Amino acid sequence: FLFFLVILFLFVLSPACKDLVAATRDRKLNTFIQVSVLHPAEHILTRYSSTEIVEGTKDPLFLTGVTFPPEYPIYEETKIKLTVYDVKDKSQDTVSRSFLGCTTFRVADLVKSKEQQLTLTLKTSDGGKTVGTIEVNLVKMGELEDGETDPITTDAQDQKCALVRECTATEGISGKDNLPSLSAVLKNPICKLYRFPTSDNKWMRIREQMAETTLSFHVPKELINLHIKEDMRRNQELKDLGELAPHWDNMRKSVIAHCDQMLSMYQDTLAELGKHTGSSFKSSCSKGEKTLEFIPINLHLQRMHVHSPQLKDSLYDVITVGAPAAHFQGFKNGGLRKLLSKFEAERRNTGYQCIYYSPENTAKAKEVLSNINHLQPLISSHADLLLNSASQHSPDSLKNSLKMLSEKTELFVHAFKDQLVRSALLALYTARPGSVLKKPAVPRNTTEEEGDLQHQGHPSQIKRQDSIPHHSEYDEEEWDRVWANVGKSLNCVIAMVDRLLEKDNVSSTKEGENDPSAADCKVFHTGGDWYEQLYPLVITLKDCMGEVVTRAKQSMAFVLLQELACGLPQCLMLTLRRDIVFSQALAGLVCGFIIKLHTGLHDQGFLQQLHTVGLLVQYEGLLSTYSEEAGMLEDMAVGISDLQKVMFKIIEAKSEDFLPIITGRREHYVIEVQLPAKMFELLPQEIKEGKLLRMYPVLFNVGINEQQTLAERFGDTTLQENINQENLELLKEYYKLFTEKMPPDCLPHFQEQNDLKGLLENLHQNIQAKKRKNVEIMWLAATICRKLNGVRFTCCKSAKDRTSMSVTLEQCSILRDEHQLHKDFFIRALDCMRREGCRIENVLKNVKCRKYAFNMIQLMAFPKYYRPPEGTYGKADT
Numbered sequence: 001f002l003f004f005l006v007i008l009f010l011f012v013l014s015p016a017c018k019d020l021v022a023a024t025r026d027r028k029l030n031t032f033i034q035v036s037v038l039h040p041a042e043h044i045l046t047r048y049s050s051t052e053i054v055e056g057t058k059d060p061l062f063l064t065g066v067t068f069p070p071e072y073p074i075y076e077e078t079k080i081k082l083t084v085y086d087v088k089d090k091s092q093d094t095v096s097r098s099f100l101g102c103t104t105f106r107v108a109d110l111v112k113s114k115e116q117q118l119t120l121t122l123k124t125s126d127g128g129k130t131v132g133t134i135e136v137n138l139v140k141m142g143e144l145e146d147g148e149t150d151p152i153t154t155d156a157q158d159q160k161c162a163l164v165r166e167c168t169a170t171e172g173i174s175g176k177d178n179l180p181s182l183s184a185v186l187k188n189p190i191c192k193l194y195r196f197p198t199s200d201n202k203w204m205r206i207r208e209q210m211a212e213t214t215l216s217f218h219v220p221k222e223l224i225n226l227h228i229k230e231d232m233r234r235n236q237e238l239k240d241l242g243e244l245a246p247h248w249d250n251m252r253k254s255v256i257a258h259c260d261q262m263l264s265m266y267q268d269t270l271a272e273l274g275k276h277t278g279s280s281f282k283s284s285c286s287k288g289e290k291t292l293e294f295i296p297i298n299l300h301l302q303r304m305h306v307h308s309p310q311l312k313d314s315l316y317d318v319i320t321v322g323a324p325a326a327h328f329q330g331f332k333n334g335g336l337r338k339l340l341s342k343f344e345a346e347r348r349n350t351g352y353q354c355i356y357y358s359p360e361n362t363a364k365a366k367e368v369l370s371n372i373n374h375l376q377p378l379i380s381s382h383a384d385l386l387l388n389s390a391s392q393h394s395p396d397s398l399k400n401s402l403k404m405l406s407e408k409t410e411l412f413v414h415a416f417k418d419q420l421v422r423s424a425l426l427a428l429y430t431a432r433p434g435s436v437l438k439k440p441a442v443p444r445n446t447t448e449e450e451g452d453l454q455h456q457g458h459p460s461q462i463k464r465q466d467s468i469p470h471h472s473e474y475d476e477e478e479w480d481r482v483w484a485n486v487g488k489s490l491n492c493v494i495a496m497v498d499r500l501l502e503k504d505n506v507s508s509t510k511e512g513e514n515d516p517s518a519a520d521c522k523v524f525h526t527g528g529d530w531y532e533q534l535y536p537l538v539i540t541l542k543d544c545m546g547e548v549v550t551r552a553k554q555s556m557a558f559v560l561l562q563e564l565a566c567g568l569p570q571c572l573m574l575t576l577r578r579d580i581v582f583s584q585a586l587a588g589l590v591c592g593f594i595i596k597l598h599t600g601l602h603d604q605g606f607l608q609q610l611h612t613v614g615l616l617v618q619y620e621g622l623l624s625t626y627s628e629e630a631g632m633l634e635d636m637a638v639g640i641s642d643l644q645k646v647m648f649k650i651i652e653a654k655s656e657d658f659l660p661i662i663t664g665r666r667e668h669y670v671i672e673v674q675l676p677a678k679m680f681e682l683l684p685q686e687i688k689e690g691k692l693l694r695m696y697p698v699l700f701n702v703g704i705n706e707q708q709t710l711a712e713r714f715g716d717t718t719l720q721e722n723i724n725q726e727n728l729e730l731l732k733e734y735y736k737l738f739t740e741k742m743p744p745d746c747l748p749h750f751q752e753q754n755d756l757k758g759l760l761e762n763l764h765q766n767i768q769a770k771k772r773k774n775v776e777i778m779w780l781a782a783t784i785c786r787k788l789n790g791v792r793f794t795c796c797k798s799a800k801d802r803t804s805m806s807v808t809l810e811q812c813s814i815l816r817d818e819h820q821l822h823k824d825f826f827i828r829a830l831d832c833m834r835r836e837g838c839r840i841e842n843v844l845k846n847v848k849c850r851k852y853a854f855n856m857i858q859l860m861a862f863p864k865y866y867r868p869p870e871g872t873y874g875k876a877d878t
Contacts, residue, residue, distance in 0.1 A: 015051065015066075017122070018060045020100060020132040028056040030087045030450050031100065033134075035066045038104075045081060052832045053087050053871075058132075063828060064836040065193030074565045076108035081538030082134060084122055090871035099124075100436045101131035110136060110759055176664040181676055182598055184658035185591065186211040192837045196815065204819055207813070209303045210838035212281040214659070215594075217273060219587035220294040222662040223669075224270045227579060230665050231263045233373065235559040242430070248431040248561075252352065255564045262572050269294065284798030287327045296584040297322025297798040298846060301595055302838065304811045308819050312620060318591045318792045318807050320799045320842075325635035326577045335634025336578060337719075343574055348565045354562045355427055359411050363667060365418050365559040368552060370665050371415040372816045376549055380409045383538050386493070390530035395501055398530070402497050409490045416483055416552055424555035425479055482547050489541040494535055494585055497867055500530050527831030529744060536763070579666070581639035589617060589643055590660055590671055591697065592791040597650070597673065601682050605746040607791050610816065611686045612741050614694030616734050617643070620778050621797075622802040625710035625720045632699060632797060637723050640699045647692040648673060652680040696734045699728040700781040704773055704802060706861035713724065724767045731784065735760060738788060742747045759784050775863050782810060791863040804839035805866040830875035833867040840872065851875070 015033050022029050044614075049067075054060035068074055069835040081104045101122035110118050122132040168344045189211040195203050243249075272291040282295040297319040306314045321412050325335065333339060348356060357365070371798075384406040389397035564571055593615065600606035609615075620639055623633045631685055641717045646669050651661075654672035661672040672694065680688065687693070701720050703711065711717055735756065763780040783793050794810075796802035812830045815821035821829060834840065854873040 008420050013137070013299075013582075015082065015134050016061045018059050018135075020060070020072055020084065020122070021129075022058070022086070022100075022339050023098065025084075029058055029060070030055045030090070030098075031060050031084055033062060033066075034083045034085060036081040036083065036289055038081065039073060040075050040077040049491060049837070050836045052092060053840055063196055063825070064832045065195070067191050067193055069189070069191060074107060076106070077112065079104050080107065082120070082122075085131070085271065090869075103134060105136070125143045134794070143192055147507055157250065171834075176246050178591040180656070181674070181679065182250075182594070183215050185594055186583060187214055188212045189842050190838050192833075193840075194829070194832055194837075196825055197663065198309065199820045203808050203821075204309065204815070205307045206685060206811075206815065207305040208833065209301075209305070210836050210842060211301045211303075212279070213299055213301065213591045214280045214585075215298055215587050215591045216281050216299045217276060218659055219590050219662065220296075220583045221270060223579070223583050224266055224273070224294060226662060226665065226669075227264065228266050228270065231259060231266070234369075234557070234560065235259050235263065235607075237369065238561055239284070239554055241554055241557055241561070243433055244431050245433050252561060252563045254568065255561060258568055258572055262576065265576075267550050278292050281845075284322065284800050287798060289323060290328045293326065293328045294583040296324065296587045297587055298842070299591065300842065301591065302815070306815065306819050311775065314818070317595055317599065318794050318810065319588055319595070320794050320803050320807060321584070321588045322799045323621060323636040323797060324581045324588070324633040324639040325631050326580045328633075329573075329577050329580070330636075331628040331631025335636075336574070336581060336632035336638035338631075339574060339577070339634075340638065341612055343567060343570055347571075352562060354565045356566065357559050357562055361420055362559060362563045365417065365424070365556040366665065366667065367562075368418070368421065370382075370555045371412070371669065371766055372553055374554075375412045375415065379405065379412060379545060380542060381799070383542060386497075386532060387534060387538055390500075390534045393530055398497060398501065402494065406494065409486065409541070410749055412548075413487050413490075413549070415752065416548065420559070420670070421552055421555055422479055424559050424842075425551060428555050428558045428659075431849050479551065482544070482551065485544040486541070489544045490538065491536045493534065493541055500533060516684055520631050564653045565624065575666075577635070578638065581635045581816060582642050585636075585639035585645065586641055586669070586671075589672075589697070589791075592617065592793065593648055593671070593695075594660070594673055595676075596789075596791050598679075600789070601679060603789075605688065605742075607684050609742055609746065610693055610736070611684060613734070613738050614696050615648075616731075616785060616788050617695055617697040617793070618785035618805065619697065619699040619782055619793040620782060620788050621699055621795050622704055622778075622806060622824070623701055623705035624703035624705055624711055625717050626707040626715050628795065629703070629707060630711075630719060633719060633723070636701075636795065637699060640697045642667075643695055643697040645669065646671060646695055648695070649692055650675060650683060650687050651681070651690070651692055652677055652688075684864035695857065696730065698731045698734075698781075700727055702773060702777050704775065704863055704866055706858045708773060709861045717770075721767075721770060728767055730761075731781075732760060735788070756787055759787070769796065773863055775866070778806070779810075779813070800843055800846050801854060804834065804842065804868070805868060806854065807863075808833040808837065808839055809865050811860055830865070835867050835872050 017031065017033070018032065020029055030053055032051050035048045037048050040047050051062040051066065052064045067266060068390055081102060083102040084100040085097040086100050089099045101124055103120040103122050110116065118136040120134045121130055122134060123130055189209055192208040194208065196206065201479050210532070214230065235256055238259075241724050244252060251830055258660055273294070280298055282292050282297055284298050286292050287297050302318045304316045307317070316783065320779070325331075344359065351460065376560040382401060383857055386398065386401040386405055389401045505658050567574075584850065590629060596615065597610075600610075620637075621633060621636060622807065623629045623636070627631060648671045651674055658674045658676070663670050675683075700725055703717075703720065712757045724872075759780055763777065763784065764776055766777050766780065782792060784790075794803050794806050796806075808830060811833060812821065812826060815829065816823070816826055840852075841848050841854060847853070850872070852868050852873040853875075854868065855875070859867045
């Protein structure tokens with residue numbers, strides 16, 4: 001029975017050796033332990049993992065644990081072999097290591113030992129000579145009952161190793177209560193354990209975890225699906241413009257043809273992504289694949305869980321992802337920041353084919369169309385509900401239906417209260433067949449807000465104008481009448497409902513004579529059936545609304561026709577590029593938000609901050625401003641800025657599918673995050689009622705590689721300087737909002753507002769200093785983000801090499817600054833995490849090789865603390 005008994009907990013081996021014997025007396029040992037597994041009924045020894053290398057001692061203390069995840073088949077009869085090697089040259093890996101000794105034990109021997117401790121003897125390969133000892137303990141991490149002694153928190157000089165009983169790796173990331181909803185988005189966790197000494201010679205235990213997310217594919221597929229629907233609707237709106245003069249009609253045909261090609265490409269991409277199976281992340285080697293260009297590169301959650309002897313357990317999360325950029329599209333002409341600026345300048349100066357509308361006005365046109373498509377069916381539905389309430393003769397239901405109808409109709413009317421609609425209707429009128437544009441007797445000035453139009457009537461009479469065109473046969477007041485009729489017809493409905501409720505079941509022979517609100521109504525009595533009284537008024541309201549919708553849709557579609565026609569095909573290619581970059585950025589943001597929400601569910605201060613102020617999202621960029629990476633940085637800056645247009649909403653899950661739901665259109669998306677009922681109940685009432693939650697993304701970039709050296713000496717660093725300065729202002733705005741809306745005691749874990757104010761000033765000074773490779777900008781921005789309950793991102797080209805150096809440095813810095821890591825162990829802890837931790841596993845996942853893609857020449861240009869330990873870097877794919 002014992003032979004087939006699976007050990008249902010996660011083993012973590014954290015070994016230490018004593019009295020090791022060197023082959024020659026004058027040699028100082030540089031040792032590591034290789035861990036191998038012999039499964040029951042098998043005779044093959046499987047190499048599993050190893051510790052870091054400890055230099056210059058016969059009593060090495062290994063800080064790195066060796067983890068067996070819960071899915072790994074460990075039985076009581078499983079044997080574990082520990083082999084100690086002496087390394088002569090770390091850069092040569094296995095070539096220059098020599099065997100010192102080994103030992104083997106059964107898992108059952110440890111589990112059933114009296115004190116759950118084994119002292120093992122290391123012997124030479126022939127089993128003869130003793131060359132040292134290893135001690136193994138079985139303990140729990142962070143789950144001690146009152147009065148229990150924790151063997152690992154004893155004096156750090158007592159160098160026992162530990163075989164640690166743990167929760168499952170998924171539990172470790174999710175937490176027991178969060179497991180169902182987080183398991184839907186986190187996959188394939190990797191867990192590493194370390195024990196580091198504190199400044200008072202106690203032990204702290206650190207669990208480092210890394211997980212993929214299903215959101216890498218889920219979010220892009222949802223977005224592309226929305227793009228397809230939006231573009232199909234736009235194409236239909238262009239077709240519904242009605243008859244146009246030959247010049248405009250040819251323009252429309254050209255635009256629709258190009259749009260159809262783009263639409264087909266989106267549909268093909270979605271179909272290809274639908275076929276994807278297997279890993280839920282996109283490796284760095286796939287960054288240039290066309291079918292995967294919407295997918296973020298190497299997106300992972302990186303978590304550090306710290307259990308200190310004297311302090312409360314703490315979690316520190318960073319989302320690591322490749323810089324959002326259009327790698328397949330390339331960077332020959334720069335990235336989005338440069339391309340959009342150049343395109344807008346060219347479009348503004350190319351008025352001979354079409355009317356120029358400012359970016360603000362084209363955005364407004366899209367908003368109007370979106371409001372139409374959203375509100376019209378809602379109003380129609382509420383109108384039907386009103387009639388249904390009338391037919392049932394239900395006063396309460398009638399009141400509620402009228403309230404909803406009034407609210408939505410008022411929003412509808414307000415949506416068209418804009419000069420853009422009026423001027424676009426005139427522009428469309430002059431584009432109809434046979435229309436002749438006549439110059440007004442008195443020029444009519446306009447502002448950009450009113451249209452900023454340049455118009456042409458016929459291709460043979462092309463001429464730019466600086467004012468809104470005027471047409472003598474066009475009745476500009478007609479739109480006002482049509483638009484106002486919606487409000488008037490709603491007033492009729494309201495007045496009728498009021499009288500029906502006032503004189504319930506009582507006929508009146510003469511109604512409305514003294515009621516000014518009923519002046520436009522054509523039904524003047526309330527006797528008989530409620531439905532019969534209301535029906536003609538509701539139909540009138542729908543007819544008036546339909547007339548407004550037809551005209552407004554056509555006018556706004558005409559505005560969008562100009563935007564597309566002025567820049568074919570560059571406009572659509574830029575839209576594609578922006579969609580690709582935004583898709584990658586949004587997938588990471590959704591992941592970060594969900595993780596932050598789950599970790600903060602019991603923090604009332606954070607939840608108040610979330611709905612009162614919004615969430616700070618801080619991106620750390622490590623891209624250079626030289627060659628292609630400058631284009632990547634330009635893409636990234638625009639993609640992150642576009643996240644300002646994203647709102648989050650938390651809803652109660654109605655099924656076991658906890659994946660987020662995305663609604664909206666380009667420039668305005670709402671992400672609905674689903675929580676199980678028990679978790680949903682923990683939220684403040686404002687959030688439960690559906691309040692939209694704002695995001696405040698900021699990006700700070702400091703290039704650290706050899707290409708940045710070239711940029712600083714021979715190139716241009718203006719891009720980085722501008723981005724950092726712009727985002728500093730955004731960060732200051734968030735801090736100002738935070739201090740205005742949040743109570744001063746809302747940050748219990750940190751020094752209060754003065755601390756943050758000083759950090760911001762320090763960040764400001766460092767950005768102004770323009771110092772080369774000033775990584776202190778990164779450290780300050782990260783610290784401010786954590787103190788403001790923000791979400792942290794770290795990005796380089798592929799989130800594999802430079803990103804790994806950064807997140808491990810951040811983890812060790814936190815251990816030093818917040819958890820009293822012994823100062824003599826800072827570099828050793830850093831090397832442990834880089835050599836044997838989750839990030840080297842990330843490298844393996846991406847390029848099938850345990851080597852960071854650096855060479856010695858490159859590393860000479862890196863800041864000191866961003867250099868990996870010897871033997872962990874070399875030739876590898878980026």
